[in-house]
Amino acid sequence: MARTLGSYAQSTAPKVTEHALRLFAQHGYAAVSMRQIAKEVGVQVGTLYNYTPDKQTLLFDIMKRHLEDLLSAWSLRPHKTDPVLCLRDFIEFHLRYHMQKQDAVFVSYMELRSLTSENFIFVEKLRGQYETILEEILSQGQSAGLFLVSDPKVTTLAVIGMLKEVITWYKPEGRLTLEEIIEIYQGMIADILHVGLNKNDPL
Amino acid sequence: MARTLGSYAQSTAPKVTEHALRLFAQHGYAAVSMRQIAKEVGVQVGTLYNYTPDKQTLLFDIMKRHLEDLLSAWSLRPHKTDPVLCLRDFIEFHLRYHMQKQDAVFVSYMELRSLTSENFIFVEKLRGQYETILEEILSQGQSAGLFLVSDPKVTTLAVIGMLKEVITWYKPEGRLTLEEIIEIYQGMIADILHVGLNKNDPL
DNA sequence: GTCTATATTAAGATAGAC
DNA sequence: GTCTATCTTAATATAGAC
Known part of the structure; x- marks a missing residue:
């Protein structure tokens, strides 16, 4: 710098x-x-x-930088092709990244309504890009027959909700290590998606 | 007139x-x-x-009333004893109630930090009571061998996260009816808890 | 119950000295 | 780059007339 x-x-x-x-x-x-x-x-x-120049710009710059850093961090990762591995990777990435930038994550989510409409549109576009990453992983796994969900759109939102909630309770000195938490979430999300179950298997 | x-x-x-x-x-x-x-x-x-008397009391009264209404609405319901049915019932109750009081739910969650510390303690107690309902259903199902989860505490939080997220995207005029959404969530949560799988069954 | 008027404090932002 | 001083606006809350 x-x-x-x-x-x-x-x-x-x-x-x-x-x-x-x-x-x-x-x-x-x-x-x-x-x-x-x-x-x-x-x-x-x-x-x-x-x-x-003003207080609003201070907020906007914080959000903009956070979301741009987040997107670039993901895109710099080696890309896996298998949707199942890719999903596991995304969960790990998301939780690790978010847990070490708790304030920025929190502000970028809570203060959307404090942005001017122009700034809001810009930031929402970045947020949308990030959520699209997960959406695409799920839809690829879905069409490859690796995931089985009743409604892909709702499932995406539910998974996002699960992952977002973690920030409200995670503490580095807590009972579980971040590694353990990641594993638990990989498991729960695999359950929701019926990973490993073939499309024609009975439930 | x-x-x-x-x-x-x-x-x-x-x-x-x-x-x-x-x-x-x-x-x-x-x-x-x-x-x-x-x-x-x-x-x-x-x-x-x-x-x-002042603006703070206006906020506090809104939250207090919302949470008290929520708790009393749940306790007035006929109580089911089977944890599996009770869980399904809770999911339905939660989603129905929250979707028709979106503003109050949103404020009660987002504005916790705007409360004076005295008011915060009071409100947090009520919130805790509500989350305890789900916790207890899960732990009862767990000890009855009906649910199988790796970590009950984290699972509870994940389920809460999933359910809370719905409010951020649900619109009455949306693609799915509330009934459909309830069913999807009952299904996903049943998957996470491995409802119906015996403790000794292989996964 | 509602109004007008006002006390008091604090906010965002700027100008100009150093 | 930072400070002091200040402009302007708007905030919460109160007092007293109607």
Whole structure:
């Protein structure tokens, strides 16, 4: 990362983003003031406006960056062709990535309604791209006869719901390791999709 | 037609709650002002304070009433003893009830962090009571050997996650009827719990 | 019960000195 | 890059007339 010319101290820019993110996650975008953010960063309010034109842009940039990072992280992964392996891989990727970026995930989900309509459209497109990854894995497995579901669309949403819920209770120091949680979820999702059962087998 | 002396309109009290609920659901508690609520109700700001001591109490009362209604609606149902039937019943109850009170459900989930700590504790207790219902059904089925899960606690959370997600996409005029959705979810959850498979059967 | 008017506080954002 | 000072607007809440 290139630093700004003429800056001696540790750059303030990343601090602003970090503290804004944490405060938004904790109290919600609308409930956090620029003054609060400035206080956490350790500067006066006016200074913040050297790093963002306004509060809305601060939120938008946080979400945009998070979703772009998420998408690029997935696409940089070696691509598996078998839908069953690909699904297992996606579950692991999703849980690992999301559990280490809890604040960004939380804000990107909770604060959609705080975006201006223009920014909302942009962010929703990115979110849609991510959900499409799972949708396509499921539909490929479905047409290959590897998965058997009554309604692919609803199943996708249900799986997404299961995975999203994890963030509300996962704690690194909790009873189960992340590896164990991943395995449990891979199992439950395999059950829902009837992985391994042939289309013509009786249920 | 005048109902009460000096009052031409329908009683204001329920209107205040209704409009506050809808606005909180749409924009979030912190983003909604008392002026906005007053405007929707059709009164001046000062008038609102005849119906609530402050904005926080307005939010708290909405959540409290919603959760108390939910709990009492469940407890008024005829109680089934068989865990399998009880679970199916709970899924149906949950989805029906939640789909017809979308705003209240949404606010009660999203605005937990907007409550004062005292109010939060109260509301969390009610929420906990509701989640305990599902937990107990699962653990009863588990000990009766009717369900087979690798980790009951995580399974409960996953099922809750699945059910909660529905509210984010369900529309009464959508492709599937509520009855169809209920059936699909009963099926998926039965799959996760391996309902009908004996504990000693091979998977 | 509802209104108008107002007290008080705090918000987002900008200007200009250093 | 950061600060102080300030503009402007809007927030919650209250008081007192009708």
